[in-house]
């Protein structure tokens with residue numbers, strides 16, 4: 338009897354031991370799968386935040402998009418950046434992201450083509466760009482550009498093109514670049530498809546009515562962008578152009594600031610962002626222009642700086 342009870346006890350212990358080890362094994366498997374799934378989720382989010390905020394040090398229009406994109410980056414676990422080597426992480430996730438994005442796109446061949454390096458036509462020159470106008474100070478700006486024989490690119494709003502057709506005509510006659518900046522400064526990645534389409538089309542229509550030429554470049558207001566924005570721009574025959582140097586002129590509204598900023602930051606091969614809707618910008622720029630010319634800078638339109646096809650994005654880091 339004693340023997341039987343002992344063997345029963347041993348059997349019971351064995352069963353408990355097996356159950357315990359099974360439980361431990363299951364727990365281990367669950368923890369492991371939990372980790373990996375968190376990493377997979379964390380990767381694109383992490384890189385997503387980084388990609389958007391990476392045109393860093395940029396305030397102004399970028400700032401808005403950086404703020405808007407902060408929720409995804411903050412929701413990704415901060416530990417993931419500590420545990421793992423950062424560069425590898427973002428690289429891998431970017432590859433993942435671009436691969437999935439590219440395959441899901443209908444315009445696959447165009448997207449692939451757009452991922453090639455851009456052809457710089459005037460690498461030593463600078464492209465001055467003015468957004469949001471035309472406005473009441475644009476005439477004065479055009480006078481100064483004419484005086485110094487300098488070409489710039491204007492990303493205009495359709496509603497103001499309609500309001501100031503004379504200024505648009507003059508830009509065209511004086512061989513400045515004219516780009517599409519939507520009809521009423523809508524953040525294109527935040528709108529529905531129909532709005533996105535009409536905001537761009539109405540503006541291109543307005544520019545074409547005045548100049549006889551449809552714009553081939555567009556700049557998304559606020560820097561708000563995604564694949565849908567680029568695809569719509571491409572469908573309408575335009576490349577998306579952002580900037581390298583953001584003066585943040587709209588923020589400081591100080592001509593002295595604009596003047597100094599331009600003298601300190603203008604660099605060859607770069608696209609500079611300003612807004613001709615502010616008097617302080619126009620004043621500061623007009624003072625800086627002869628100094629920059631004295632320093633040997635040459636200025637071209639975006640079109641002359643880099644060769645871009647519809648659907649392409651420039652500079653590349655904004656993709």
Ligand SMILES: [Zn+2]
Pocket residue numbers: 398468469518522558559
């Ligand atoms: Zn704008």
